[in-house]
Amino acid sequence: MEILNYDYPDATAPLAKRVHVGVVGSGDLEVLMEPSPDGKAHVVITTSVNGYGQIWKNVIDRFFTRFDRAATIEINDFGATPGMVALRLEQAVEVSK
Amino acid sequence: MSTTASSDSRGRAWLNALTGGAGVPASGKNSVLYVDAPLGADTARFIAVVPDPDNRFPRARKGEVGLEQGWTLARLVRDTIAADTDGHRRPIVAVVDVTSQAYGKREEMLGIHLACAAAADAYAQARLAGHPVIALLVGKCMSGAFLAHGYQANRLVALDDPGVLVHAMGKQAAARITRRPVSELDEMGDKIPPMSYDIRNYAKLGMLHALISGVTAAAPTPADAGKVAAVLADAVADVRASGRRDLSNRLASPQAQQLRAASIEVRRRLAEQWHAAV
Amino acid sequence: MSSPVNAPAQDWQKFLARKSFIELSAQDRATALLDAGSGRVILGPFDRLKSPWLPQQGIVAQADDGVVLVRGTIDRQPAVVAAIESDFQGGSMGEVAGAKIAGALEMTLADHRKGIPTRPVILFETGGVRLQEANLGLAVIAEIHAAIVALRPHVPVVGVIAGMVGCFGGMSLAASLCSHLVATKQARLGMNGPEVIEQEAGIQELDASDKRTIWSLIGGEQRFAIGQVDALVEDDADAIAAAVRAAFAAGVPATPRSARVDEYLAKLAAFDPTQAPDPKALRAAWGKGA
Numbered sequence: 001m002e003i004l005n006y007d008y009p010d011a012t013a014p015l016a017k018r019v020h021v022g023v024v025g026s027g028d029l030e031v032l033m034e035p036s037p038d039g040k041a042h043v044v045i046t047t048s049v050n051g052y053g054q055i056w057k058n059v060i061d062r063f064f065t066r067f068d069r070a071a072t073i074e075i076n077d078f079g080a081t082p083g084m085v086a087l088r089l090e091q092a093v094e095v096s097k
Numbered sequence: 098m099s100t101t102a103s104s105d106s107r108g109r110a111w112l113n114a115l116t117g118g119a120g121v122p123a124s125g126k127n128s129v130l131y132v133d134a135p136l137g138a139d140t141a142r143f144i145a146v147v148p149d150p151d152n153r154f155p156r157a158r159k160g161e162v163g164l165e166q167g168w169t170l171a172r173l174v175r176d177t178i179a180a181d182t183d184g185h186r187r188p189i190v191a192v193v194d195v196t197s198q199a200y201g202k203r204e205e206m207l208g209i210h211l212a213c214a215a216a217a218d219a220y221a222q223a224r225l226a227g228h229p230v231i232a233l234l235v236g237k238c239m240s241g242a243f244l245a246h247g248y249q250a251n252r253l254v255a256l257d258d259p260g261v262l263v264h265a266m267g268k269q270a271a272a273r274i275t276r277r278p279v280s281e282l283d284e285m286g287d288k289i290p291p292m293s294y295d296i297r298n299y300a301k302l303g304m305l306h307a308l309i310s311g312v313t314a315a316a317p318t319p320a321d322a323g324k325v326a327a328v329l330a331d332a333v334a335d336v337r338a339s340g341r342r343d344l345s346n347r348l349a350s351p352q353a354q355q356l357r358a359a360s361i362e363v364r365r366r367l368a369e370q371w372h373a374a375v
Numbered sequence: 376m377s378s379p380v381n382a383p384a385q386d387w388q389k390f391l392a393r394k395s396f397i398e399l400s401a402q403d404r405a406t407a408l409l410d411a412g413s414g415r416v417i418l419g420p421f422d423r424l425k426s427p428w429l430p431q432q433g434i435v436a437q438a439d440d441g442v443v444l445v446r447g448t449i450d451r452q453p454a455v456v457a458a459i460e461s462d463f464q465g466g467s468m469g470e471v472a473g474a475k476i477a478g479a480l481e482m483t484l485a486d487h488r489k490g491i492p493t494r495p496v497i498l499f500e501t502g503g504v505r506l507q508e509a510n511l512g513l514a515v516i517a518e519i520h521a522a523i524v525a526l527r528p529h530v531p532v533v534g535v536i537a538g539m540v541g542c543f544g545g546m547s548l549a550a551s552l553c554s555h556l557v558a559t560k561q562a563r564l565g566m567n568g569p570e571v572i573e574q575e576a577g578i579q580e581l582d583a584s585d586k587r588t589i590w591s592l593i594g595g596e597q598r599f600a601i602g603q604v605d606a607l608v609e610d611d612a613d614a615i616a617a618a619v620r621a622a623f624a625a626g627v628p629a630t631p632r633s634a635r636v637d638e639y640l641a642k643l644a645a646f647d648p649t650q651a652p653d654p655k656a657l658r659a660a661w662g663k664g665a
Binding site for chain 2: 417418422424426427428431432444446470471474475478479481482503504506507508509510511512513514515516517518520521524525544545547548549550551552564565566567571572574575576580581592593601603631632633634636637639640642643646648649652654657
């Protein structure tokens with residue numbers, strides 16, 4: 001198990017509402033997205049698979065090229081692929097609108 | 098190895114030692130024994146599940162709670178409730194040394210889950226009717242067998258002895274299923290109390306009314322029996338003084354405040370959110 | 376109350392139009408049993424009541440510990456549905472998961488003592504105790520048992536086993552303590568999982584890979600046929616919701632199944648354990664027509 005933290009201080013637009021999607025099941029993850037108290041975006045990832053920090057960084061960086069909300073995002077991961085992670089994040093964005 | 102009747106089972110040994118008598122087979126079943134005997138100022142009903150090498154169900158010969166044991170416990174406990182309608186509810190002491198529920202094809206087909214539920218139901222009914230129900234943990238207190246025989250008690254009392262084990266699954270089976278060596282399971286149990294088989298670690302969870310040391314758990318002497326009987330009588334008095342018939346006291350101890358903090362927090366937040374939601 | 380299971384061919388359209396209950400998430404299952412629009416999740420993921428024990432063992436925790444509690448109404452009466460999410464740790468009962476179910480039932484009992492007729496439903500989809508929380512899992516299951524028994528005289532406690540995990544271990548006792556049990560053909564209800572029996576008693580006792588035999592012994596259809604489940608319904612959200620409503624409408628049963636002691640002692644006495652276990656013969660002996 002590994003815990004990863006990323007901050008995105010440039011994402012400052014308000015998030016409309018908090019959102020929960022997904023499940024910590026095999027090959028899946030849950031995403032909790034809520035308005036950030038300090039007006040900047042923060043991501044905390046807890047993953048069952050160690051040593052994939054760089055891949056996580058790439059996936060989250062790419063997500064924040066389009067996502068500009070000041071959200072606190074918690075990800076609890078049970079071995080999801082990068083594609084699955086991107087899918088769940090997009091789903092969370094859709095639900096938050 | 099001795100082959101006397103009491104040496105095959107701690108349950109039988111303690112039933113005999115505490116009551117000074119031999120267990121009576123309930124509903125003619127040699128695997129479920131009871132004795133009515135003095136406990137403090139009361140006459141209590143002591144109940145044990147014991148090995149029965151001739152049991153007609155082959156998977157329930159070594160002290161397991163099987164189909165007949167579950168339903169027979171239910172009959173015995175319900176008969177006890179029915180007999181005490183004069184206002185005085187006698188204490189019921191479940192002497193617990195149960196190796197497991199019975200594992201078998203017949204057991205599953207006929208509904209061993211329901212048999213164990215029937216026993217748990219009966220013990221819970223006795224507690225709700227006002228019988229002080231005490232579980233005395235003298236040996237193995239395993240999984241579904243313990244749920245059926247003992248875990249519905251108002252108070253849990255255990256002997257401080259390495260042969261007293263509480264767990265959800267036998268050690269060998271748990272090692273196979275979690276793919277960890279037995280030695281690693283023991284180490285984890287010392288670090289993570291709910292994972293432990295050891296009764297001292299179980300005591301840290303805060304659910305025991307008393308942990309009794311200084312007795313010979315496998316072969317109790319009359320002095321041992323006297324010591325344990327005094328603790329049982331104290332537990333009965335504690336139940337009556339509390340006026341409560343639920344299991345809330347399991348979360349009330351200082352140890353539970355620590356190690357069962359999550360159980361307590363869940364209930365606190367439920368009380369906050371319950372009515373706001375409808 | 377239960378819909379026909381071996382439906383003739385003309386029911387294909389109905390079959391295609393149905394909304395699978397099994398395929399729903401725990402939250403959607405719970406919501407589907409409540410009056411439309413009435414469901415509100417309590418102790419949800421943002422409460423972050425996670426397992427304190429899993430991370431200590433290097434296992435990722437889920438924000439709601441795999442139990443979803445939804446308040447709402449059933450036929451306009453206040454209700455609570457506890458749904459187990461089997462995708463997280465096989466629906467196993469850890470301390471928090473079990474405390475949520477026990478606590479919800481305790482709150483329901485408190486409601487009844489105040490004259491509020493809250494209706495409790497439990498959606499069982501669980502292998503039983505979460506082994507990583509072993510003794511606390513066992514302890515909270517005992518508390519669930521206690522709460523069901525205390526609540527049962529006030530209101531039917533309704534259990535649903537839909538599939539595909541089934542209901543095993545200490546939670547199979549909880550299901551059997553319920554006033555009324557609804558199952559689908561896809562459900563299994565048993566104390567010991569087939570793998571555990573094979574491991575403990577040997578492959579000559581039970582071959583865990585023989586799915587047909589296992590379903591014939593502990594599947595929802597067999598449990599219904601021998602009287603250990605009250606309603607057998609299709610895997611259809613509307614049908615299951617209807618069965619749950621019907622259970623509440625029928626009221627508190629005079630003698631819950633786990634209290635039918637003489638009946639079951641007599642049944643067991645008449646059973647010959649030296650004969651090979653035969654689920655079909657058991658249907659004839661114990662079934663409703665027997």
